[in-house]
Amino acid sequence: MGIKLSKIFQPEDSLEETENYEVKDTSKSSGKEYKNKTILVEPRAFSEAQQIADYLKNKNQVVVNFKRVTSDVSKRIMDFLNGIVYAIDGTMQKLGPGIVICAPKGFEIEGNITEEENKKASKKDDLGEW
Numbered sequence: 001m002g003i004k005l006s007k008i009f010q011p012e013d014s015l016e017e018t019e020n021y022e023v024k025d026t027s028k029s030s031g032k033e034y035k036n037k038t039i040l041v042e043p044r045a046f047s048e049a050q051q052i053a054d055y056l057k058n059k060n061q062v063v064v065n066f067k068r069v070t071s072d073v074s075k076r077i078m079d080f081l082n083g084i085v086y087a088i089d090g091t092m093q094k095l096g097p098g099i100v101i102c103a104p105k106g107f108e109i110e111g112n113i114t115e116e117e118n119k120k121a122s123k124k125d126d127l128g129e130w
């Protein structure tokens with residue numbers, strides 16, 4: 001494992017015979033690793049709200065579907081997410097009944113998804129008007 005001093009202190013004319021080494025890129029740039037992601041989440045308990053917040057803090061968009069939690073738990077998660085979105089200067093938009101998208105600062109959510117008036121009048125959203 002020793003280095004021979006004769007190789008380090010070679011005369012300049014013998015430096016022409018240097019070895020070429022191939023440098024391999026070991027980063028995860030194979031197309032599978034992206035800097036920003038859109039993550040889909042279906043929480044089953046309030047305890048999963050912190051994981052959603054971590055995704056947002058790491059500058060990922062999160063689509064949250066509340067169909068697997070009760071109305072009370074979904075309201076608690078929504079309150080928590082509203083605080084997180086406010087803290088990171090992000091945005092939140094309702095996509096449909098019980099589905100929201102949360103995005104950190106730097107992401108724009110463009111456009112609106114409208115509900116038909118007759119569906120809205122006949123069927124209330126489980127999460128209330130938020």
